[in-house]
Amino acid sequence: MTQAGHRWWVWAGAAAVGIGLLTWGLRRSVSSPAPAATHAKALRGKPRPAASLPSTDADVYLTNLDGEISELTRLMGVNGKTSATLLMASGAVHTRGRYRGDLDEIQRGIALTTECVELAPAEPNCLLARAEQEQSLHRFPAARADVERARGLGGDPTRIADLLAELDWNEGRYDGPMAHFREARQQRPSTGTWLREAQLEHDLGGDEAAERAFERAEDRVADTAPFPIAHLNLQRGMHEVDRGRLEEACVFFREAIARMPTYVAALEHLAETLRTLGRDAEAMTLYEQVTRLSTDPEFAFALATLYDAHDRKAEAAALHEKARAGYEALLQKYPEAMYWHASEYFAAKGDANRAHELLQKNLVLRPNSGSYVALAKVLLALGRIPEAAEAIDKALAMPLKSAALFWTAARVKRAQADIPAATTFEAQARALNPRIATAE
Numbered sequence: 001m002t003q004a005g006h007r008w009w010v011w012a013g014a015a016a017v018g019i020g021l022l023t024w025g026l027r028r029s030v031s032s033p034a035p036a037a038t039h040a041k042a043l044r045g046k047p048r049p050a051a052s053l054p055s056t057d058a059d060v061y062l063t064n065l066d067g068e069i070s071e072l073t074r075l076m077g078v079n080g081k082t083s084a085t086l087l088m089a090s091g092a093v094h095t096r097g098r099y100r101g102d103l104d105e106i107q108r109g110i111a112l113t114t115e116c117v118e119l120a121p122a123e124p125n126c127l128l129a130r131a132e133q134e135q136s137l138h139r140f141p142a143a144r145a146d147v148e149r150a151r152g153l154g155g156d157p158t159r160i161a162d163l164l165a166e167l168d169w170n171e172g173r174y175d176g177p178m179a180h181f182r183e184a185r186q187q188r189p190s191t192g193t194w195l196r197e198a199q200l201e202h203d204l205g206g207d208e209a210a211e212r213a214f215e216r217a218e219d220r221v222a223d224t225a226p227f228p229i230a231h232l233n234l235q236r237g238m239h240e241v242d243r244g245r246l247e248e249a250c251v252f253f254r255e256a257i258a259r260m261p262t263y264v265a266a267l268e269h270l271a272e273t274l275r276t277l278g279r280d281a282e283a284m285t286l287y288e289q290v291t292r293l294s295t296d297p298e299f300a301f302a303l304a305t306l307y308d309a310h311d312r313k314a315e316a317a318a319l320h321e322k323a324r325a326g327y328e329a330l331l332q333k334y335p336e337a338m339y340w341h342a343s344e345y346f347a348a349k350g351d352a353n354r355a356h357e358l359l360q361k362n363l364v365l366r367p368n369s370g371s372y373v374a375l376a377k378v379l380l381a382l383g384r385i386p387e388a389a390e391a392i393d394k395a396l397a398m399p400l401k402s403a404a405l406f407w408t409a410a411r412v413k414r415a416q417a418d419i420p421a422a423t424t425f426e427a428q429a430r431a432l433n434p435r436i437a438t439a440e
Contacts, residue, residue, distance in 0.1 A: 043211050045248070047233050047255040048218055055226040058260045062099075068092050083123050086116035094133050099227060101264040101294050103334050106136050117146075124155030131163055138336040140170055140365055158188075172368035174399050178204075185213075191220040195232060202239050205401030205432060210239055230259040234266050237273075242403065244435035246273050264294045272302065276438070280306060291319075297326025301345060331358075336365055340374065352381040369400040376408050385415045403433035407440050 055061075072089040076082075090112035097105030110133045116126035131146035147155075147163050165180040181200050185193040198213030214236050221229060237252035250273055256266035271286035287303040304319035327345050330338045339362035347355040355378045363371050372395035379388035392412045395405055410425035429436045 056224045083116050083120040124150035124153040170366045191217045203400045226259040230256040244433040297323040369395045369398040373405050388412050403429045403436040407436045
């Protein structure tokens with residue numbers, strides 16, 4: 001999977017991590033105000049180390065998280081289930097699922113919120129918790145329905161507004177969410193709202209503005225839980241990758257891993273970045289670790305391609321089969337969550353028709369900028385140039401700016417023999433990411 005594709009899953013699919021989803025840690029990082037800062041202040045350009053931003057040992061944190069889930073499960077078995085215990089258990093299970101990158105665990109959290117809804121149908125918090133978690137599996141219509149039900153029951157208007165902004169964002173209706181994210185940060189400055197604004201600046205093509213917002217998010221951390229800090233550094237690393245600064249990205253990924261050594265997403269992104277840098281031995285070691293931690297077929301496929309490149313054909317063949325079977329199984333089990341990811345796999349395997357079929361389904365769920373760019377790429381591969389042009393024009397009409405957008409637009413224009421336009425778009429792409437030619 002491309003870095004851009006994975007970023008999209010982690011950010012947009014997670015319903016703005018700091019605002020709604022990783023609530024077990026991030027909502028508690030709101031408290032103390034950060035020191036005043038001005039735009040004249042120099043950027044740090046690197047993560048704050050544990051010496052200046054301490055966090056709990058990862059093993060202790062994860063043991064406590066497992067213990068919380070076990071104890072809540074025990075209590076519900078002894079005393080019966082209540083909406084309060086179901087909400088606490090679902091939040092903890094969801095956090096563990098996000099950390100592990102485990103869709104089954106995420107579904108388990110959603111199942112607990114569903115029990116909460118059934119037990120207390122007039123409790124809007126059960127519906128809002130389910131809506132937040134459903135977005136992790138890209139079940140956006142179901143999430144919106146839950147939000148509307150919660151609104152009818154008098155649910156928290158701030159939480160509802162946050163969720164609706166994320167749902168509108170995923171549908172490609174950007175103006176309202178952009179204003180909302182900025183207003184949320186101004187009215188409720190926290191690690192979560194600053195992080196969301198950083199992601200917004202990134203998606204609008206900003207660099208320094210995004211980095212400043214990331215640093216403000218870091219400066220707002222007041223909780224010692226390591227996962228929110230690791231997640232923040234993961235996002236910062238992905239920002240650096242998208243700007244072509246791969247060595248800098250590795251610094252942030254390594255800091256995320258230092259906080260949470262078995263954080264699957266951080267390990268995988270570091271492995272992918274190292275491979276791009278030509279450091280295959282390091283990348284291979286990391287991918288081998290990741291495939292021991294996760295059954296995600298994306299990682300099996302990545303390791304298989306590395307083995308292929310280093311003439312380990314038998315091992316590669318086994319992993320290729322594991323990846324193929326894994327994608328097919330996940331498409332059956334969690335279709336909405338897998339349309340985009342599986343399309344990238346099939347495109348890489350040379351099956352552009354299957355990739356196109358999946359991206360069409362993805363577009364129904366998320367008619368947004370990233371979806372149109374992905375669709376344009378596969379239409380180009382199929383030689384369907386007019387349709388590719390239509391898709392990329394829709395993406396270009398939206399406010400989001402990325403190197404992938406402009407590079408794909410350049411490829412479409414070249415296919416149409418519009419060389420001046422292609423040259424202009426290539427320059428715009430390289431201005432955002434000097435490495436875009438190899439990244440794409």
